[in-house]
Amino acid sequence: MTRGIFVTGTDTEIGKTAIAAGLAAVLKNRGVHAGVMKPISAGGRADAKLLQQATDQPLDTINPIALRDPLSPNIAAERENGDLDLSPVFSAFDHLLQTCDCVLVEGVGGLLVPITDDILVADLALRLQLPLLIVARAALGTINHTLLTVEAARARNLPINSVIYNALSPGPPDLSAQLSPGVVTRISGIPSAGTLPYDPHVDVDAGRLGRVPELIDAHIDLSLIFPDLL
Numbered sequence: 621m622t623r624g625i626f627v628t629g630t631d632t633e634i635g636k637t638a639i640a641a642g643l644a645a646v647l648k649n650r651g652v653h654a655g656v657m658k659p660i661s662a663g664g665r666a667d668a669k670l671l672q673q674a675t676d677q678p679l680d681t682i683n684p685i686a687l688r689d690p691l692s693p694n695i696a697a698e699r700e701n702g703d704l705d706l707s708p709v710f711s712a713f714d715h716l717l718q719t720c721d722c723v724l725v726e727g728v729g730g731l732l733v734p735i736t737d738d739i740l741v742a743d744l745a746l747r748l749q750l751p752l753l754i755v756a757r758a759a760l761g762t763i764n765h766t767l768l769t770v771e772a773a774r775a776r777n778l779p780i781n782s783v784i785y786n787a788l789s790p791g792p793p794d795l796s797a798q799l800s801p802g803v804v805t806r807i808s809g810i811p812s813a814g815t816l817p818y819d820p821h822v823d824v825d826a827g828r829l830g831r832v833p834e835l836i837d838a839h840i841d842l843s844l845i846f847p848d849l850l
């Protein structure tokens with residue numbers, strides 16, 4: 621049974637929020653009730669607010685921990701109140717698991733971002749027992765970044781569902797964007813769920829999801845990501 625998915629990225633600002641919010645909207649359109657979480661935010665709650673658009677969840681269950689500074693959570697917490705207590709994250713997650721068809725959790729930055737000095741984002745994904753959906757750049761460099769993320773996940777026995785390649789610049793996909801997904805799959809065995817085209821109308825900070833749900837519908841293999849929900 622699909623518990624949900626943990627949306628991580630090969631980098632920060634790679635499209636995790638746009639894709640997680642888009643997936644929640646597509647699932648809703650298909651009658652699937654997805655819970656959403658951005659467990660820890662740092663530097664504002666724009667991600668959590670965009671995720672909220674496809675749900676009826678209160679902001680505090682989406683984002684139980686909101687840190688002021690746009691820094692890795694361990695440092696942001698140190699600068700305001702010391703240690704982070706993750707128990708509100710686990711109780712909000714357990715509640716969503718019980719009340720929703722599945723839960724989409726957006727990580728913080730990439731897999732090795734420290735939440736505390738002892739708990740990395742990868743450890744959180746492991747604790748929540750969710751497989752990873754890796755968001756990667758559809759551009760030159762993505763083979764290296766994606767394989768590094770796959771290797772870090774495998775070193776921790778974290779299951780990987782698939783990769784979505786995200787076009788973050790306008791214009792038609794260049795050769796690298798076209799060929800890299802096949803190379804990553806050939807080398808790692810991890811399937812590509814597709815490439816999300818560039819959408820000039822999406823703006824996470826302004827709360828605009830643009831055409832991302834329609835583009836996900838048209839370009840992403842949802843039955844690979846949610847095999848028993850769709």
Ligand SMILES: Nc1ncnc2c1ncn2[C@@H]1O[C@H](COP(=O)(O)OP(=O)(O)OP(=O)(O)O)[C@@H](O)[C@H]1O
Nearest residue numbers: 632633634635636637638729817818819822823824
């Ligand atoms: N397919 C796309 N086309 C155009 N712009 C996009 C696309 N996907 C994301 N963006 C834009 O790129 C920026 C980064 O996206 P997003 O906020 O989803 O990344 P993120 O990985 O969630 O970042 P963070 O690490 O800060 O949480 C945003 O301004 C967003 O609007």
Ligand SMILES: [Mg+2]
Nearest residue numbers: 636637667726
């Ligand atoms: Mg985000």
